[in-house]
Amino acid sequence: MRAIVADANGLLMPFQFNFNLQAELQRVMGECELLVPSSVMWEMRKLAERMPEARTALSLVESLKASRGGIRARVVETTLPGDEAVLHFSVLYRAPALTSDKGLIGKLQAHGMPVIRLKAGRYLEISGAL
Numbered sequence: 001m002r003a004i005v006a007d008a009n010g011l012l013m014p015f016q017f018n019f020n021l022q023a024e025l026q027r028v029m030g031e032c033e034l035l036v037p038s039s040v041m042w043e044m045r046k047l048a049e050r051m052p053e054a055r056t057a058l059s060l061v062e063s064l065k066a067s068r069g070g071i072r073a074r075v076v077e078t079t080l081p082g083d084e085a086v087l088h089f090s091v092l093y094r095a096p097a098l099t100s101d102k103g104l105i106g107k108l109q110a111h112g113m114p115v116i117r118l119k120a121g122r123y124l125e126i127s128g129a130l
Contacts, residue, residue: 001031001032001033001072002029002030002031002032002033002095002130003032003033003034003035003093003095004025004029004032004033004034004035004095004096004097004098004116005035005036005037005086005089005090005093005095005096005097005098006034006035006036006040006073006086006097006098006099007040007082007083007086007097007098007099007101007104008040008043008044008047008054008082009099009100009101010097010098010099010100010116010117011036011040011044011057011060011061011098012047012051012053012054012057013098013100013118014057014060015053015056015057016053017118017121017122019118019122019123021060021071022064022070022071024123024124025071025098025116025124026070026071027123027124028116028124028125028126029096029116029126031069031070031071032071032072033071033072033073033074034061034064034071034072034073034074034098035073035074035076035089035093035095036061036073036074036075036076037075037076037078037080037082037085037086037088037089038075038076038077038078038085039078039079039080039081039082039085040082040085040086041058041061041075043082044057044058044061045058061073061075076089083101083103083104083107086099086104086108087104087107087108087111087113090108090111090113091111091113094113095113096113096114096115096116096126096128096130097113097114097115097116098116098117098124099115099116099117100117100118105117108128109127109128112128112129113128114126114127114128114129114130115127115128
């Protein structure tokens with residue numbers, strides 16, 4: 001099963017742009033596991049205090065943790081902060097990262113890692129070789 005590493009803004013995208021994250025990930029990657037660094041989960045919890053989209057994104061991660069097929073999620077423990085953790089796990093697992101953070105995208109590309117990002121506000125696209 002392929003892995004995808006999620007950044008906080010990657011988890012927020014479907015609720016800000018109104019698209020089905022699971023369907024889009026399934027379309028571009030097939031069955032896969034969404035790896036969410038624990039520092040990203042912490043960031044999402046802080047955002048959830050003031051952003052309803054973040055609360056919904058956290059609920060989505062929790063429901064995908066219980067999933068048995070298609071798209072699943074797993075929180076991976078780390079002491080690294082959000083972007084550093086996403087880069088670390090992307091390189092470690094040779095996994096694309098789900099993000100729209102331009103700074104992080106540049107770092108991922110510098111390491112030869114593929115990026116999954118929103119295109120035209122309605123579908124996901126992979127840039128870089130898997």
